[in-house]
Amino acid sequence: MVLFGLMFLAEAGDLYGLVLTLADPVPAADRFGITASAEVLRSTVLLVMALAVCFGALLALVGLLARMPALFHTSALVCAIGYLVYGLFQVAVGALQLGSSIVLVAGLIYVVLGGLAYGMYRSVY
Numbered sequence: 599m600v601l602f603g604l605m606f607l608a609e610a611g612d613l614y615g616l617v618l619t620l621a622d623p624v625p626a627a628d629r630f631g632i633t634a635s636a637e638v639l640r641s642t643v644l645l646v647m648a649l650a651v652c653f654g655a656l657l658a659l660v661g662l663l664a665r666m667p668a669l670f671h672t673s674a675l676v677c678a679i680g681y682l683v684y685g686l687f688q689v690a691v692g693a694l695q696l697g698s699s700i701v702l703v704a705g706l707i708y709v710v711l712g713g714l715a716y717g718m719y720r721s722v723y
Contacts, residue, residue: 601718602659605677605711609652616645630696640691647687651680655715662722674719681712 619626619641627637654677661670688705692698 599659599662601714602655602662602674602677605655605681605715606652606659609648609655612648613645613652616641616648620645630698630701632696636695640695643687644684647680647684651677651684654678654680658715658718670722671719674715674722678712678715678719681708681715685709685712 620638623634623637623641626641627634630637632640654673654675657673658670658677661667661673685705685708688708689702690705692701692703692705
């Protein structure tokens with residue numbers, strides 16, 4: 599339960615940051631050396647994936663607390679796949695578009711979190 603609770607909180611914070619970036623994309627675009635429209639596109643894609651991860655983690659937590667295995671398994675799988683796709687997207691963008699090792703490492707961390715979520719999906723009955 600703690601793992602999915604922390605995943606939910608982390609993604610909620612990430613969502614907040616992405617909304618702030620979308621409100622004013624110029625500073626983030628300048629920091630990464632890309633255009634504002636490219637940053638808007640990147641942040642929008644990340645926002646959609648972060649929503650999937652956030653709601654997946656929240657519903658997995660609800661499924662555990664309510665002792666609803668079907669809800670937990672479906673939501674945990676959504677969370678795991680969301681983290682994996684989010685992480686792979688960050689790795690690709692960090693390596694190919696931004697040339698940023700920080701974004702690349704962050705993407706790898708998301709892939710690891712996706713693996714943890716998948717492990718929890720497989721281990722909890």
